[in-house]
Amino acid sequence: MPVGDNSIFSPDRYVATRAPIEQAEPLPSDVYFSQDWYDREVETIFRKRWLVATREEEIPDPGDYVRLDIVGEPLVILRDEEGHVRALSASCRHRGSELMSGQGNCKKIVCPYHAWTYSLEGELLSAPSMREAVGFDKSDHALPAVRAETWGGFVFVNFDHDADSLLESLGGLVDRLASYRLEEMKVTKKWVNRFNANWKIWVENSREGYHVPTVHRGSLDTFYPGARRNVFQADGEPMVYAINSSDNENGLYVPRNHTLPFVDGLSAEDNETTHFIIGYPHLLLNVPPDRITFHQYFPDGPEWTRIVSWCCFPQSTIDLPEFETEVEDKYYPSMDMFLAEDKGVCELVHRGLRGRLAKVSRYSPTEERTVHEFSNYVLDHVVGPVEGH
Numbered sequence: 001m002p003v004g005d006n007s008i009f010s011p012d013r014y015v016a017t018r019a020p021i022e023q024a025e026p027l028p029s030d031v032y033f034s035q036d037w038y039d040r041e042v043e044t045i046f047r048k049r050w051l052v053a054t055r056e057e058e059i060p061d062p063g064d065y066v067r068l069d070i071v072g073e074p075l076v077i078l079r080d081e082e083g084h085v086r087a088l089s090a091s092c093r094h095r096g097s098e099l100m101s102g103q104g105n106c107k108k109i110v111c112p113y114h115a116w117t118y119s120l121e122g123e124l125l126s127a128p129s130m131r132e133a134v135g136f137d138k139s140d141h142a143l144p145a146v147r148a149e150t151w152g153g154f155v156f157v158n159f160d161h162d163a164d165s166l167l168e169s170l171g172g173l174v175d176r177l178a179s180y181r182l183e184e185m186k187v188t189k190k191w192v193n194r195f196n197a198n199w200k201i202w203v204e205n206s207r208e209g210y211h212v213p214t215v216h217r218g219s220l221d222t223f224y225p226g227a228r229r230n231v232f233q234a235d236g237e238p239m240v241y242a243i244n245s246s247d248n249e250n251g252l253y254v255p256r257n258h259t260l261p262f263v264d265g266l267s268a269e270d271n272e273t274t275h276f277i278i279g280y281p282h283l284l285l286n287v288p289p290d291r292i293t294f295h296q297y298f299p300d301g302p303e304w305t306r307i308v309s310w311c312c313f314p315q316s317t318i319d320l321p322e323f324e325t326e327v328e329d330k331y332y333p334s335m336d337m338f339l340a341e342d343k344g345v346c347e348l349v350h351r352g353l354r355g356r357l358a359k360v361s362r363y364s365p366t367e368e369r370t371v372h373e374f375s376n377y378v379l380d381h382v383v384g385p386v387e388g389h
Contacts, residue, residue, distance in 0.1 A: 008037055011383050018379065018386060021372045026360040027379075029353040032198040037382065038302040044381040045281045046071045047159040050166050052283050052296055053077050053087065055187050055310065056153050063105040063120065070157065070298060075146060076100050076109070077155055080120040087148040087157045088122045093141040109143075118143055152182030153312075173277065177287060179270065180263055185292055185312035189332060194306050195343050197350035199282070199299035200378065202307065205346055206276075206284045206295075207374055210367035215345050216338065260317055260326050262289040278370075280377060290317070293335065303350070309339060 008030060016025035031037045054066050054077055065078035067090055074090035076099065088109075090099045097113040100106075108125065109118040117126045122143035130136050147158040149166035151174065156166050167174060195202075205211065262271055266289055277285040285294040291313045298306040311331065317323060352358060363372050380386075 008034055009040070009383055011386070014379050014383060017372075017375050021363055021365045021369050024363050024372050026363060026371075027200075027375050029358045029360065031378075032200060032350065032353050033302050035302055038299070040382050041378070042071045042299070045378070046299070048163060048381075049160075049281055050149075050156040050158045050163070050169050050279075051281075052279070052294070053148070053155045053157045055312070056085070056150060056155055056183070057186055058103070059085065059155075061105065063107055064103075065100060065106060066103045067100045073146075073159070074098055075157065077148065077157070078120055085148050085150055085155055086121065087146040087155075088118075089144040089146075091143075092116055093124065093143065094127065152177065153185060154182070177275065177277075179266055180287055180292070181265075181314075182287075182292060184314060186315055186318060187310055187312050188318060188327060189311045189335075191309040191335070191339060192306070193309075193339065193343065194300065194304060195347060196303060197305055197346040198302055199297050199305045200374075201346045201349050202297045202305055202342075203278075203281070203374055204371045205342060205349075207278060207370040208368050210364060211345065215341050259322065260290050260313070260320070260331075263314060264316075280374075291331075307339075309335065311335065 013028065016023075017027055018024070051070060053068055053070065053075070058064070058066050059077060059079045062079050062081050062083060065076050068075050068077060076088050076090040078086055078088070080086055091097070092099055092111040092113065094111065094114055094116045097111055099109055099111055099118075106120075109120070109122075111117070115126075115128055116124065119125055122145055124138040124141045124143075127136070127138060127141070147161060147163070149156050149158075151166055151170060158166075163169070271289050274286060274288040277283070277287065279285060282297040282299075283294060284297075285292065291311065293309065293311050295310075296308045298308070300306050311327075313323075313327075353360075363369075
C-alpha cells in the first residue's frame with residue numbers, strides 16, 4: 001500500500017532502531033498497538049514462516065485431528081488414511097461454517113450446518129441438494145490446504161507455498177539436536193493461556209536474560225548458579241542459546257535435587273547444557289538434558305497473545321514409577337511459577353507502553369543485543385530491509 005513520510009510504515013521513523021546496538025533505541029510504542037501494523041506483521045511474517053502447530057503424538061492414528069486457529073485462520077491438522085499429516089482449512093466451502101472443534105478422530109469431515117462431506121485429504125465427497133446447481137463440480141470445491149511438514153515430532157505449517165522447505169529453514173539446528181531424539185519425546189502436560197500483551201513483548205522477553213535475576217529470582221535464576229551462557233547462530237534462522245551448568249545439576253524449572261534421568265547417549269557437554277532455541281516468529285524451545293519444554297506465541301490481535309506451553313519426556317522416563325510424583329511435585333509447579341512471572345512482567349510492559357507519555361530509551365549493548373536483532377527482524381519484514389543491515 002502507498003504510504004507517506006509520516007506513515008507508521010515510513011522507514012524514516014526507525015532510523016534510531018536501525019542504528020548499531022551501542023546507539024540504537026527500541027521500537028516506538030505505537031507498533032505494539034496499531035491494527036494496521038499488526039495486520040502487516042501477520043501478512044509478512046506469520047503467513048510466510050514455518051509455524052509449530054502441534055506434536056505428532058497428538059494425532060498418532062489415521063483420522064486423528066486437532067482444530068487450531070493460527071493468526072485468525074481456522075485450520076484442522078489431521079492424519080489421513082495413508083498416515084500423512086495434513087493441514088486443511090476448517091471453513092466449509094459451502095457457506096463458510098467452521099467444520100470441527102477440539103480434538104478427536106473421524107472417518108470423514110462432515111459440516112455440521114448442511115452436511116457437506118469431505119475426505120481426510122480435503123476432497124468434497126458429497127454436497128446434498130446441489131444437483132440443480134448449474135456447472136457445479138465437486139472436484140472444484142476441495143478444502144484449501146496449507147503446507148505441513150514434520151521434524152523432531154513437531155508438526156509445522158506454512159501458508160506460503162513458495163517458502164523453503166522446513167528442513168532448509170531449520171538449517172544447522174537439525175544436526176545440533178539430533179542426539180536428543182526429539183521425535184521420541186511424548187507430551188505429558190500442556191498449558192494454554194491468553195495474556196494481555198502484544199506478541200512482540202513476549203518474544204523480546206524470551207530473547208534476553210537481563211530480567212532473569214529480577215523477574216525469575218524465585219524460579220529460573222536459582223537453577224544456574226555459576227552458569228556460563230554461550231550463543232551460536234545455526235546455519236538457518238533459529239537462534240540458539242547454550243547455557244552450561246558447571247555443577248551438572250541444571251534443569252530449567254526443576255529443583256536441583258531432581259532425580260529423573262537424562263536422555264541416553266548425550267555427550268558430556270550436552271549433559272551439562274540447556275539449549276534455548278528461538279524459532280522466529282513464535283517458538284521458544286528449551287532443551288535441557290532430561291526433556292523438552294516449548295512455548296508457542298500466537299498473536300490474537302495487537303493486544304493479546306495466546307501462549308501454548310508443552311512439557312515432553314522420553315517414554316522410558318514416563319514409564320518410571322516415580323515419574324508422576326516427580327513432575328507433579330517439582331517440574332510442573334516450577335513451570336506454573338515461570339509462566340506467571342513472565343505473564344506479570346509482559347503485561348506490565350504492555351500497559352506501560354500504552355501511555356501517551358511513554359518514551360522508550362536505549363538498549364543495553366551487553367544484555368539486549370538479541371532484542372535489537374529481533375526488532376530489526378520485524379522492521380525488515382514489515383517496512384522492508386535496508387542495505388547493508
